[in-house]
Amino acid sequence: MNSSRFFTLKEARIGNNCPECYSNDSLELTFKQKLTETRFYKAITDETISEIRCLNCDVQIFPIRWTDEIEQVVNYHKRALKTKSKSTKLKPIAWGLMAFGIIVLVAIILFATGVFS
Numbered sequence: 001m002n003s004s005r006f007f008t009l010k011e012a013r014i015g016n017n018c019p020e021c022y023s024n025d026s027l028e029l030t031f032k033q034k035l036t037e038t039r040f041y042k043a044i045t046d047e048t049i050s051e052i053r054c055l056n057c058d059v060q061i062f063p064i065r066w067t068d069e070i071e072q073v074v075n076y077h078k079r080a081l082k083t084k085s086k087s088t089k090l091k092p093i094a095w096g097l098m099a100f101g102i103i104v105l106v107a108i109i110l111f112a113t114g115v116f117s
C-alpha cells in the first residue's frame with residue numbers, strides 16, 4: 001500500500017476571464033498539498049499544486065492556458081498561502097516493529113555476552 005493524494009488547502013474565486021468561455025466570475029482557484037501514505041507512515045510533503053476550474057463551462061484550466069493576469073493572481077494567492085508544515089507520522093504497526101526489533105537486538109546482545117548461557 002503506497003499512495004499519495006492531495007488535500008485542499010485553500011479555495012478562492014478569482015475575477016479573471018475564463019480563457020474558454022470568457023465568463024468573468026466563474027474561475028475557482030484551488031491549492032492542494034501532497035500527502036503520501038504507506039503501510040508504516042503518513043507524511044505531509046512540502047509539494048503544493050494549484051488548479052483552476054471554471055464553474056461556468058466546467059472545465060479545468062491547465063497552466064498552459066493561463067493568461068498573464070491569471071498567473072499574477074495565482075502568484076499573489078500563493079504568497080499568502082499557509083501550507084501545513086512537513087511532517088511524518090509513524091503508524092502503530094511501525095512502532096510495533098521497532099519495539100520488536102529492539103527486543104530482538106537486546107536478546108541477541110544478552111546471548112552474545114553470555115548473560116544467558
Ligand SMILES: [Zn+2]
Nearest residue numbers: 018021054057
Ligand atoms: Zn469557462
